[in-house]
Amino acid sequence: MRPGPGVPRLPIAAVCAAVLLCGSVFSALLAARQAPAERFDNQVRADMFAGFAGDAVALDRAMKLCEETLASDPENAQALVWHGSGSIFLGGQAMRGADYARGAPLLARGLSEMDNAVAKAPDRVGVLIPRAATLLEYSKYDPAPDRARGELQESLADYERVLVLQKSYWQTLPVHARGEILSGLAEGWLRAGDSQKAQAYMERLVAETAGSPYALRAQDFLHASVPPKRLDWHCIGCHGAGPSQ
Numbered sequence: 001m002r003p004g005p006g007v008p009r010l011p012i013a014a015v016c017a018a019v020l021l022c023g024s025v026f027s028a029l030l031a032a033r034q035a036p037a038e039r040f041d042n043q044v045r046a047d048m049f050a051g052f053a054g055d056a057v058a059l060d061r062a063m064k065l066c067e068e069t070l071a072s073d074p075e076n077a078q079a080l081v082w083h084g085s086g087s088i089f090l091g092g093q094a095m096r097g098a099d100y101a102r103g104a105p106l107l108a109r110g111l112s113e114m115d116n117a118v119a120k121a122p123d124r125v126g127v128l129i130p131r132a133a134t135l136l137e138y139s140k141y142d143p144a145p146d147r148a149r150g151e152l153q154e155s156l157a158d159y160e161r162v163l164v165l166q167k168s169y170w171q172t173l174p175v176h177a178r179g180e181i182l183s184g185l186a187e188g189w190l191r192a193g194d195s196q197k198a199q200a201y202m203e204r205l206v207a208e209t210a211g212s213p214y215a216l217r218a219q220d221f222l223h224a225s226v227p228p229k230r231l232d233w234h235c236i237g238c239h240g241a242g243p244s245q
Contacts, residue, residue: 040069040078041126048082052089062086077121081130084113088134111138118158125165129181132158136184140191149192156188179205179214186218187231195227
């Protein structure tokens with residue numbers, strides 16, 4: 001468990017953008033082997049993403065759904081992890097508006113809720129992926145280096161666990177889903193300073209998503225005369241943005 005934010009004036013004006021989580025990162029959830037009744041993400045995802053894109057009414061609706069679900073089922077780890085991600089987004093908005101008294105507790109609550117969700121369901125793909133995606137971005141803007149490293153490592157551990165859980169049906173997942181997870185791991189390990197692991201995931205992207213935009217940007221990295229030491233890859237397919245280094 002990482003320490004909470006606990007910083008009265010986090011210099012992260014971009015934190016809202018950092019947690020504007022792209023829908024395609026969660027596309028692996030669409031192929032997760034879950035019964036329809038267990039697919040809470042189907043109920044909350046559209047409103048949550050609309051909220052991250054600026055629709056405050058949709059975000060409020062998504063957060064209320066999470067809260068109502070948790071009121072009737074406190075052990076619902078999926079509702080808890082989504083509520084945590086939403087809380088981090090709201091905390092980022094508050095911090096960007098200089099409302100530190102509101103923002104810092106929201107950030108701390110969101111991080112704690114995501115941790116608790118994973119503790120409740122450590123082998124649930126629909127819980128691991130939201131925390132992994134959130135922390136991969138959030139850790140870029142945490143001003144405390146030790147804490148940021150811990151958040152990044154948690155993100156990578158979640159993504160690595162997802163690979164294990166999805167191993168038996170990995171090849172049946174859409175290219176989009178595999179590309180986003182492998183891209184997150186490649187970007188994350190490069191940021192963590194393990195260029196060998198990053199390169200291994202780049203090579204998997206080339207081999208396993210051949211001909212896709214994921215493979216092309218991985219090839220660009222692998223063939224660069226001086227590979228970048230850090231990547232800030234956008235998701236492919238939801239914002240219309242190309243790769244960024």
